Amino acid sequence: MASPTLSGLHHVTALSGAAQDNLAFYAGVLGLRRVKTTVNFDDPKTYHLYYGDIVGRPGTITTFFPWPRTRQGRAGAGMVQAVAFAVPSGSLDDWAAHLRAADMAVRRATRFGDPLLQFDDPSGLPLELVATDAMPNPDAWTSAGLPVEQPIQSMHAPTLPVFADDRTLELFTEIFGWGQVDEDQNRRRLQAPDAERARFVDLQVRDRHPSGRMGQGTIHHVAFRARDAQEQRHWQQSLREHDIQVTEVKDRRYFQSIYFRDPTWTSGILFEIATDGPGFVTDESKDALGRTLQLPDWLETRRTELERALPTLSPPDR
Ligand code: ZN
Numbered sequence: 001m002a003s004p005t006l007s008g009l010h011h012v013t014a015l016s017g018a019a020q021d022n023l024a025f026y027a028g029v030l031g032l033r034r035v036k037t038t039v040n041f042d043d044p045k046t047y048h049l050y051y052g053d054i055v056g057r058p059g060t061i062t063t064f065f066p067w068p069r070t071r072q073g074r075a076g077a078g079m080v081q082a083v084a085f086a087v088p089s090g091s092l093d094d095w096a097a098h099l100r101a102a103d104m105a106v107r108r109a110t111r112f113g114d115p116l117l118q119f120d121d122p123s124g125l126p127l128e129l130v131a132t133d134a135m136p137n138p139d140a141w142t143s144a145g146l147p148v149e150q151p152i153q154s155m156h157a158p159t160l161p162v163f164a165d166d167r168t169l170e171l172f173t174e175i176f177g178w179g180q181v182d183e184d185q186n187r188r189r190l191q192a193p194d195a196e197r198a199r200f201v202d203l204q205v206r207d208r209h210p211s212g213r214m215g216q217g218t219i220h221h222v223a224f225r226a227r228d229a230q231e232q233r234h235w236q237q238s239l240r241e242h243d244i245q246v247t248e249v250k251d252r253r254y255f256q257s258i259y260f261r262d263p264t265w266t267s268g269i270l271f272e273i274a275t276d277g278p279g280f281v282t283d284e285s286k287d288a289l290g291r292t293l294q295l296p297d298w299l300e301t302r303r304t305e306l307e308r309a310l311p312t313l314s315p316p317d318r
Pocket of ligand 1: 011221223
């Protein structure tokens with residue numbers, strides 16, 4: 001078969017403060033749908049919250065580990081800098097008013113011709129809303145209180161800080177088949193050629209990046225899409241052929257994942273390649289997504305204990 005190209009973004013995972021604050025902001029202010037309430041499988045007394053469009057399609061998903069007792073983090077070398085979402089063009093004035101009404105400090109900017117808003121979420125995570133009609137999503141979700149018909153459509157370009165001699169550009173262009181579509185001062189925009197949404201990453205190329213610190217308000221990793229297990233095996237094999245260490249396939253219940261680091265010793269952003277399936281409708285109905293705690297079989301026997309340990313969430317998104 002012809003070499004596939006990597007099909008855009010799957011999800012971004014970040015660390016946040018209290019789960020309730022996270023839910024109130026992402027569902028109640030940004031209006032994303034909470035598509036899954038589960039626990040961190042490696043640390044099951046903490047939540048893992050997933051947000052996205054109506055069913056949490058790949059390319060629309062943002063996930064959080066709420067770790068309220070963890071110190072504040074700071075993005076730096078080897079860590080993704082900002083999460084961006086695409087919103088319909090012409091919607092930024094309404095979004096700015098909406099965010100300011102929620103006490104957010106909002107800045108305006110323009111990047112590659114698209115106007116955008118920049119602000120921090122309640123944990124200090126840098127976010128951007130980019131106005132573009134390039135990635136319409138008929139299944140975009142909006143919770144109450146948002147500008148009507150102006151919901152977040154999908155993820156836009158996350159900003160990856162790299163050094164000029166990093167092999168990151170080569171990773172995307174030579175292994176994954178992405179192309180550079182724009183360049184502006186120290187920013188290079190790369191595009192997945194056949195992705196229908198969430199198809200960009202921006203490399204921010206500088207001689208120096210301050211060192212970062214994982215903690216609340218920082219991005220843990222960014223995941224890209226494999227349409228199925230076969231495509232994922234292809235990428236696992238291909239990364240190994242390029243001497244990039246990559247993990248075995250791990251079962252994340254809603255998708256299967258492999259992980260690897262950006263191939264440069266100076267940088268080392270954590271990347272994941274996750275399958276499209278089985279998706280979030282695998283353990284609860286489409287109508288009921290996200291409302292009740294879902295546990296994998298191996299944790300179901302500990303449900304009472306875990307429910308006692310986890311803070312109760314009051315949804316802003318009913
Ligand atoms: Zn992930």
